[in-house]
Structures are given as structure tokens and as C-alpha cells.
Amino acid sequence: METNQAVRNVSLFKGLPEEQLDRLAEITVCKRYRKNELIFESDTPANGFYATLSGKVKIYRMSPSGKEQILHVFGPGESFAEVPVFEGSTFPVHAQTLEASELIFIPRMEFEKMISKDPDLAMKMMALLAGRLRILVNKIEELSLKEAPARVASYLLLLRSSHDAPTFRLELPKGQIAFYLGTIQETLSRILKRFIEDGLIEMNGKEITVLDPDGLQEVADEGR
Numbered sequence: 001m002e003t004n005q006a007v008r009n010v011s012l013f014k015g016l017p018e019e020q021l022d023r024l025a026e027i028t029v030c031k032r033y034r035k036n037e038l039i040f041e042s043d044t045p046a047n048g049f050y051a052t053l054s055g056k057v058k059i060y061r062m063s064p065s066g067k068e069q070i071l072h073v074f075g076p077g078e079s080f081a082e083v084p085v086f087e088g089s090t091f092p093v094h095a096q097t098l099e100a101s102e103l104i105f106i107p108r109m110e111f112e113k114m115i116s117k118d119p120d121l122a123m124k125m126m127a128l129l130a131g132r133l134r135i136l137v138n139k140i141e142e143l144s145l146k147e148a149p150a151r152v153a154s155y156l157l158l159l160r161s162s163h164d165a166p167t168f169r170l171e172l173p174k175g176q177i178a179f180y181l182g183t184i185q186e187t188l189s190r191i192l193k194r195f196i197e198d199g200l201i202e203m204n205g206k207e208i209t210v211l212d213p214d215g216l217q218e219v220a221d222e223g224r
Contacts, residue, residue, distance in 0.1 A: 003028050006104050010051040012079045012124065020114075020121060027110040031103050039095040039103070046084035046091050048107040052076055055101025056171055061093045070180045073098065073171065082125065085111070098171055146222070148183045152191045153220035155181055156201065160210045167209040195219075 004025045007013055013021060030053075033039065039050065042061065050057075052074050059080060060070045071093060074080045084091050085108045115122040146154070155177070159168050170177065178188040195201045200216050202209040210216060 003030055003104070006030055006053050009053060009077055010079055010104070011077045012051065016121065016124070020118065023114060024106070027107060027114070029105045029107070031105055033097045033101045033103065035097055035099050037097050039097065040081070040091050042093050043090050046081065046087070046089055046108065048105050048111070049079060049081040049085045050095070050103050050105055051079035053102040053104060055103075056098040057095055057101060057103070058098055058172070059093050059095050067179065068176070070172065070176055086125075146220075148181070148187055149191050149194070150220050150222045151181045151183070152188060153195075153200075153216045156195075156208065156210060157213065157216055157220055159208075160213065166211075166213075167207060170206045170208060 004022065007021050007025045007028055013024060016024075033055070039057065054076055057074045057080065058070050059072045059074070060068050063069055072080075081091060081095065088108075115125065159170075160166060172180070174188055175185045178185045181188070192201070192203065195216070196203060198215070200210070200212045200219070202211060
């Protein structure tokens with residue numbers, strides 16, 4: 001994909017004037033990654049941030065016991081790793097592709113020069129980071145206040161919303177999804193089976209169809 005078009009596909013930059021998009025394209029680098037390829041490691045210098053054009057990228061960290069904890073999965077049009085870039089620090093997490101992916105890379109120094117001259121772009125970055133903070137707060141609430149079925153229901157509704165379709169695929173192994181939701185794989189499987197029996201969802205391998213979003217929302221709201 002040409003750099004000019006790639007920049008226009010990033011949600012962070014939507015609504016910017018053509019002149020600003022052209023300037024962004026001048027400092028942007030397109031990169032291709034294989035499936036399961038490491039993009040960056042934690043504690044390495046944050047020399048720029050990324051956006052996904054195609055494919056999926058997981059952001060994760062390793063627990064002291066060596067277990068992988070997935071914090072978020074980014075898909076096409078979404079940017080990531082902005083905060084450490086603005087802090088002038090290191091990446092606090094790892095980033096790795098879940099499938100063959102095409103990304104764009106925006107170098108830190110060049111981007112800082114741009115936003116220092118462009119308050120509109122700086123405000124848009126602040127709005128994005130504020131949205132990320134709300135997502136994190138909501139996730140903490142769900143993990144701490146909700147029972148496991150409510151967490152699973154919330155997760156399925158989030159996937160349905162992000163795909164803008166009732167049918168979607170589980171991109172992560174069940175074990176990783178369970179860990180992400182603060183439970184174990186056996187419990188996750190039992191909950192999904194119950195959702196099927198209750199007519200809330202259908203499953204065909206990794207493909208899930210939400211049949212009753214209102215019913216699933218009721219489960220998600222339980223335990224608040």
C-alpha cells in the first residue's frame with residue numbers, strides 16, 4: 001500500500017486536513033511482518049509508534065512466573081505504542097503479530113516536530129490516549145467486580161462491536177483468552193457451552209455468532 005493511502009487508513013489521523021496527512025506520509029515508513037514476528041520488546045527505547053494496516057498485533061507482558069498476559073489486540077486502522085514515545089522512555093510491553101501484517105511506523109523525533117507546530121494533531125492524540133485510559137479503567141472494573149460469565153459476555157459483545165457484525169472469529173487461543181479475562185480455559189469452555197445451550201451464541205470452531213445480544217448484555221451486566 002502506498003504511504004499516502006496508508007496514513008489515511010489510520011483512525012488516529014481521520015479528519016486531518018490533506019496538508020497534514022501529506023506531511024505525515026513524508027515521515028511514515030511502511031513495514032511488513034510475518035506471523036508471530038516480534039515488533040518490539042519491553043524495556044527497549046521507544047523510538048516511534050505504530051499503526052496496523054492489515055493483520056493483527058497483540059500487546060502483552062510476561063508475569064514473573066513466565067506466563068504471557070495479553071493486554072490488547074490491535075487490528076486494521078488502530079495505532080499503538082504512542083504513550084512511551086511521548087514520555088521519551090522505553091516500551092513497557094512486548095508487541096508481536098498474530099498473523100502476517102502490514103504496519104506503518106512513525107518515528108518519534110519527526111512526529112514531535114510535527115505536533116509542536118500543530119495543536120490540532122496534539123489534541124487528537126490526547127483524545128485517543130484518554131479513550132485508551134477509559135478502556136483500561138473499564139477492564140479493571142470488569143476483572144475486579146464481575147463474575148466470570150459476565151466477563152466472558154462483555155468480551156464477546158466487545159468483539160461483536162469491533163467487527164461490526166454478529167459473526168466473528170476468535171483470533172486468540174482459548175487459553176490466552178481465559179488468561180486475558182482472569183479465568184482458566186476449562187471455566188471459559190463451560191461458560192461458552194452454557195451460552196450455546198441458552199441460545200445466546202452459536203459456535204463453529206473458532207467462529208462465533210451472537211444470536212441474542214440483549215440476552216448476552218444481561219449476563220454482562222450481572223455482578224456489577
